[in-house]
Amino acid sequence: xxxxxxxxxxxxxxxxxxxxxxxxxxxxxxxxxxxxxxxxxxxxxxxxxxxxxxxxxxxxxxxxxxxxxxxxxxxxxxxxxxxxxxxxxxxxxxxxxxxxxxxxxxxxxxxxxxxxxxxxxxxxxxxxxxxxxxxxxxxxxxxxxxxxxxxxxxxxxxxxxxxxxxxxxxxxxxxxxxxxx
Amino acid sequence: xxxxxxxxxxxxxxxxxxxxxxxxxxxxxxxxxxxxxxxxxxxxxxxxxxxxxxxxxxxxxxxxxxxxxxxxxxxxxxxxxx
Numbered sequence: 001x002x003x004x005x006x007x008x009x010x011x012x013x014x015x016x017x018x019x020x021x022x023x024x025x026x027x028x029x030x031x032x033x034x035x036x037x038x039x040x041x042x043x044x045x046x047x048x049x050x051x052x053x054x055x056x057x058x059x060x061x062x063x064x065x066x067x068x069x070x071x072x073x074x075x076x077x078x079x080x081x082x083x084x085x086x087x088x089x090x091x092x093x094x095x096x097x098x099x100x101x102x103x104x105x106x107x108x109x110x111x112x113x114x115x116x117x118x119x120x121x122x123x124x125x126x127x128x129x130x131x132x133x134x135x136x137x138x139x140x141x142x143x144x145x146x147x148x149x150x151x152x153x154x155x156x157x158x159x160x161x162x163x164x165x166x167x168x169x170x171x172x173x174x175x176x177x178x179x180x181x
Numbered sequence: 182x183x184x185x186x187x188x189x190x191x192x193x194x195x196x197x198x199x200x201x202x203x204x205x206x207x208x209x210x211x212x213x214x215x216x217x218x219x220x221x222x223x224x225x226x227x228x229x230x231x232x233x234x235x236x237x238x239x240x241x242x243x244x245x246x247x248x249x250x251x252x253x254x255x256x257x258x259x260x261x262x263x
Binding site: 033034036037040041043044045047048050051052054055057058059061062064065068069120157158161178179180181 | 188189191192195196198199202203205206209210212213216217218219220221222223224225228229231232235236238239242243245246249253
């Protein structure tokens with residue numbers, strides 16, 4: 001196969017021979033096509049590294065998912081009595097551990113609902129606003145419905161995790177956490 | 182006989198590979214965000230198939246990168262043989 005050796009020489013962007021180039025380019029000739037080739041090749045290598053990082057992220061999710069599936073369900077925990085939460089009132093409790101704040105809400109005499117207090121957008125603490133039948137996140141003006149915990153407005157896309165409640169006499173127990181999409 | 186590509190041919194090849202790798206990367210990024218969303222939503226059936234698909238994408242990317250290395254190696258060896 002014949003090779004054109006001229007293409008291995010330094011080529012200026014304007015295509016003129018080296019003798020017609022300004023002095024600075026004659027002193028410091030840059031092989032622009034070769035430079036372009038190497039920069040694209042290096043960028044491709046960087047993208048493959050990024051691809052490996054994405055795959056590692058997927059592996060991490062699989063690991064966390066496997067750990068979550070293997071973990072025992074959280075035990076039932078008494079959180080309050082009916083007398084401690086008035087109609088239209090709210091109570092903060094921690095379930096299933098001390099790092100997970102939750103809200104117990106009593107919008108009317110017959111209804112008790114509980115949700116995680118962490119906003120599903122960026123984990124800010126959400127505040128009950130029972131007059132407007134919503135749970136408000138002050139960080140980015142997101143809000144969730146009281147009845148279902150579903151996002152009503154603002155940046156949150158997922159509903160608040162629901163805490164499963166059980167009433168035994170006048171004592172309220174939390175028995176599980178229900179994650180939802 | 183190993184084929185030696187001219188500089189412009191190599192440039193076209195590397196640009197084509199760059200485009201394909203970029204598209205695969207964007208696909209992987211979308212897959213990662215979708216998987217994270219479903220994981221946080223409590224869906225435990227999504228992460229494993231998504232990770233397998235991501236692994237296949239990485240394999241494709243590595244194959245393309247290997248071709249790129251071979252391209253340079255072929256040119257270097259054919260230059261040395263002249």
